[in-house]
Amino acid sequence: MTAAQADLAPTRSDIAEKLGDLRLDRPQVEDGAALWRIARDSKTLDLNSSYSYLLWCRDFADTSVVARDSGGDPVGFISGYLRPDRPDTLLIWQVAVDAAQRGRGLAAAMLDSLSASVAKESESGLSTLETTITPGNTASERLFASYAERHGASVETEVLFDAGLFPDGGGHDPEVLYRIGPLSF
Template sequence: MTAAQADLQAEFLEMPDGLRIDRPEVADGAALWRIAKDSVTLDLNSSYSYLLWCRDFAGTSAVARDPEGKPVGFVTGYVRPERPHTLLVWQVAVDDAYRGRGLAGALLDGLTARVARDSEHGLRAVETTITPDNTASDRLFTSYAARHGASVEREALFDAGQFPDGSHDPEVLYRIGPLSF
């Protein structure tokens, strides 16, 4: 383990089942795409986008690895250009075999701690979008807010009619903050 990996791992003290956290690498893109595809609830992006995500947004994303180094969960995000104190969480997914063990929450806690530490602007808020029927994501982000003593504001971001394919549920924006680290 490199020194950078050890620093990152130190942020994830409550990792279940001997898992470890790392920054994603391009080689992880295919596994992230598979985990997202198998989740059934996430919008599946092109495989190309997961490769780019692992290359261009590794600093604001995290991957959980099993003892053999295989990705078993991830969270992807980016710092909003118009709001440099805000991390937008794009996707969170955990392989079916590792669900129900607190891995998604550990990934989210650790990632936001790292972004807060590494950001030149600091981190004051987390945003994400959730469809109204996604109770697992609602629980994940409301419990994150509770653990960090932050409030959650919700507002419609995109209604169903704004999606060109016509088969998408509305997306509700969750704003979590203020955060302090």
């Protein structure tokens, strides 16, 4: 990590300040229904089956994060996984924050915390973060551009899945792959 990266890297106190009364935690199976509701209520994410959120909380808890309010209820989450063919690459699947919690930097705090945790716990480390974003999703574009800037990494983009690949008759925009790296922690 360069001195500039170290200056931009969030500290635990930076994250705690952004979170206030919220805390970050590993998702539990019992959180699956709440994560499904948060994704549904976002009105921007592709909503997966409720079953998939339960499985995600069970099988990918180590590469995902949930934000909890003071009562322990989920108010935001990030789901992700390490790519099997690139175990040093964390793919972020979904980022969602409850409407009442938006605008306070929660998504950025979750993303910073999750990537630092994965970098520390992964045998391969973490050199690259990937996500897909549909064109026009400016909130996600800003989130990941600011993440790259904070971590002194470059961003490469390319269309990963063209709209024609989706089976729902052209009802899906293309998914643009954002590859952020190299990362160092």
